[in-house]
Amino acid sequence: xIGGSFFQxxxxxxxxxxxxxxxxxxxxxxxxxxxxxxxxxxxYSIFKEDFTKLFKGALLGPVIKLGVxxxxxxxxxxxxxxxxxxxxxxxxxxxERIVNIEQKxxxxxxxxxxxxxxxxxxxxxxxxxxxxxxxxxxxYVQTAAETERFVFKNIADPPIIAKRIIDLSEKAKLEKR
Amino acid sequence: xxIPLFVFLILYFIxxxxxxxxxLVGLYHLAKYGGLNFTSFLMFFLFLAITIIILFISYxxxxxxDWKRSIEFLNSFDKxxxxx
Numbered sequence: 583x584i585g586g587s588f589f590q591x592x593x594x595x596x597x598x599x600x601x602x603x604x605x606x607x608x609x610x611x612x613x614x615x616x617x618x619x620x621x622x623x624x625x626y627s628i629f630k631e632d633f634t635k636l637f638k639g640a641l642l643g644p645v646i647k648l649g650v651x652x653x654x655x656x657x658x659x660x661x662x663x664x665x666x667x668x669x670x671x672x673x674x675x676x677x678e679r680i681v682n683i684e685q686k687x688x689x690x691x692x693x694x695x696x697x698x699x700x701x702x703x704x705x706x707x708x709x710x711x712x713x714x715x716x717x718x719x720x721x722y723v724q725t726a727a728e729t730e731r732f733v734f735k736n737i738a739d740p741p742i743i744a745k746r747i748i749d750l751s752e753k754a755k756l757e758k759r
Numbered sequence: 760x761x762i763p764l765f766v767f768l769i770l771y772f773i774x775x776x777x778x779x780x781x782x783l784v785g786l787y788h789l790a791k792y793g794g795l796n797f798t799s800f801l802m803f804f805l806f807l808a809i810t811i812i813i814l815f816i817s818y819x820x821x822x823x824x825d826w827k828r829s830i831e832f833l834n835s836f837d838k839x840x841x842x843x
Contacts, residue, residue, distance in 0.1 A: 641830045648771045651817035
């Protein structure tokens with residue numbers, strides 16, 4: 583089920599669509615981890631003879647081997663934690679409300695929701711070269727309460743999503759009357 | 760001053776304990792909140808597979824070292840310096 587136990591669907595409620603951040607936001611993080619993983623390999627290929635001698639050292643040999651193992655395990659763990667953070671951030675739009683489930687690291691989650699009939703204004707925004715080319719950006723949803731503002735961060739096709747939310751909001755307002 | 764080599768191995772095992780705690784929490788989150796779908800399953804499997812590969816290569820490299828040895832600090836650095 584979308585959102586796991588944090589999202590309880592009401593009896594007459596239908597999920598219209600769910601959104602995640604654009605893949606490119608995670609691609610940047612993944613590319614950085616690949617870069618970190620390649621650094622020791624590149625250094626080893628350049629200074630192969632020196633490293634071979636170092637590995638034979640009575641103290642440095644074992645310490646370097648342990649260090650390399652810790653380095654690669656750490657990179658892989660951070661990559662995984664970043665993936666979990668990316669993958670578990672989700673916005674669920676139903677016929678009645680918008681539910682925002684946000685994973686913050688491994689030990690914190692925030693779940694918030696707003697009713698579609700309370701939406702006053704929806705704004706889409708695409709900023710930068712890559713977001714323009716890949717069609718992703720932010721959608722800001724403003725409710726009647728001035729402080730309450732939902733942000734769909736780095737989602738695909740922000741203008742289309744904004745339009746769909748406006749349509750759903752108007753429909754929800756009509757049904758509430 | 761001499762220190763037994765296995766001290767470094769103990770530090771490594773302490774790191775592994777933290778690694779497995781974080782890994783288990785991450786896998787639990789993915790399984791519970793990610794839903795039963797292909798992406799969750801693939802990442803679950805991939806994480807375990809790559810972890811096992813890294814640990815296997817580490818074991819291959821570390822198992823040939825005699826961890827019972829003690830290292831004379833100053834002597835070791837003297838010897839090591841010849842490798843630079």
